[in-house]
């Protein structure tokens with residue numbers, strides 16, 4: 001899972017969740033068999049899940065960084081397992097020899113910022129003022145050019161969001177052509193959380209700026225965003241490379257070419273841009289306190305931005321395989337399971353253990369997907385629709401492998417009817433419920449309810465709606481291509497009354513998440529692993545066998561936005 005919030009904030013939210021959630025342990029009566037399928041076919045094997053997880057999280061794989069040898073070995077292992085179950089290769093070239101037939105190799109541009117290079121100057125009637133990097137501003141690497149310079153007039157554009165479905169347009173009546181836009185971080189508070197996360201994302205804001213003719217974008221911290229994500233924390237990521245997959249023409253995808261400059265400013269340097277303007281930044285910040293959406297206006301300055309970036313090309317595979325459905329018509333539709341196989345590689349730490357094993361993130365989800373694939377392959381009667389399994393790369397770099405697959409699928413576009421994503425299930429306690437992010441946006445809710453009931457497990461509502469987790473893992477890449485998706489995590493209720501699921505989850509996030517200690521020394525509960533597999537298998541089976549393909553709810557924002565009729 002990728003996170004855009006500080007751990008501290010997340011744990012605080014979790015603690016709040018404890019107060020509102022009843023922690024009554026549900027009696028677990030697990031009868032995983034259904035009328036359609038023999039009991040063995042739905043009985044996950046703990047030893048197999050454990051073996052996968054121990055392989056994928058081994059030190060030898062060095063944290064499975066996208067493009068690394070360790071991740072290549074992980075991918076080869078995944079392909080080999082899928083081949084063992086007799087699944088059909090669904091890589092780019094299904095005629096390729098051996099395991100290559102399961103691979104969809106993706107090319108990426110990898111860009112790093114030359115740390116000595118970033119420059120920002122504010123030019124006004126009284127002269128020019130140079131800001132200090134990284135104290136007064138930061139910027140990321142440029143994915144298009146290795147050297148970029150831009151100098152243009154500034155215009156304030158509020159949050160910089162155009163959201164017709166929410167009747168909000170910060171660009172209405174503004175002439176931003178050829179200018180650098182200055183946008184507030186975040187979104188209006190009254191925006192619903194999941195929709196808001198979509199509009200507040202950097203990539204969406206850049207799109208709106210580019211569509212309006214801007215040549216650069218400066219994002220400024222607000223008192224609200226500073227609380228959630230302090231500017232000081234951003235300094236930990238100065239060396240973080242940016243990556244995008246490359247289109248056939250060699251250009252990086254999802255980049256606004258016309259935005260030449262970009263910068264991120266803390267509050268005190270942002271104030272400099274508003275000195276002598278028609279409104280002060282303080283005044284604007286005050287308006288935000290009552291959820292105002294300040295209107296834009298021209299600022300009395302020109303800004304010059306420049307930077308140097310280093311580029312390289314790397315390749316990394318998605319792994320894909322198909323279990324063919326049993327219905328002559330419906331087998332042309334696919335229920336897609338996804339799990340990211342990559343993690344974050346070596347840690348920049350002085351400690352002895354430098355390997356981010358990513359046992360929970362996401363060796364656990366990948367292992368559950370492999371066992372899911374095996375169980376489907378064992379069924380006497382195969383599901384009506386086909387099942388597609390995709391282990392995606394580049395999740396930790398911004399959901400890149402899933403985005404590539406969803407946009408360049410190795411099955412016909414439009415044939416993927418639903419996505420079930422597996423990412424970072426915390427498998428250290430026997431949970432009594434699950435949370436199904438995204439199910440409420442489509443008729444998948446009924447299918448998931450049905451599946452949970454068959455496995456004898458409770459479904460709990462999203463305990464962290466403000467986190468918008470629906471937009472934060474690979475399933476969202478499928479959603480953006482119009483495919484309804486669901487993403488399950490073990491719930492916060494534990495079968496053992498002495499275990500507090502909330503605390504276990506909070507402890508993982510604060511102590512092990514994206515750290516070398518997310519390794520095999522954690523206290524895995526293999527019963528939880530089998531239960532989690534069972535419910536995910538049942539969901540896929542329900543989706544694959546139901547008469548009608550899954551549909552977005554009438555009037556659903558994500559359906560209307562990404563799958564307009």
Ligand SMILES: [Zn+2]
Pocket residue numbers: 001002361396514
């Ligand atoms: Zn992660």
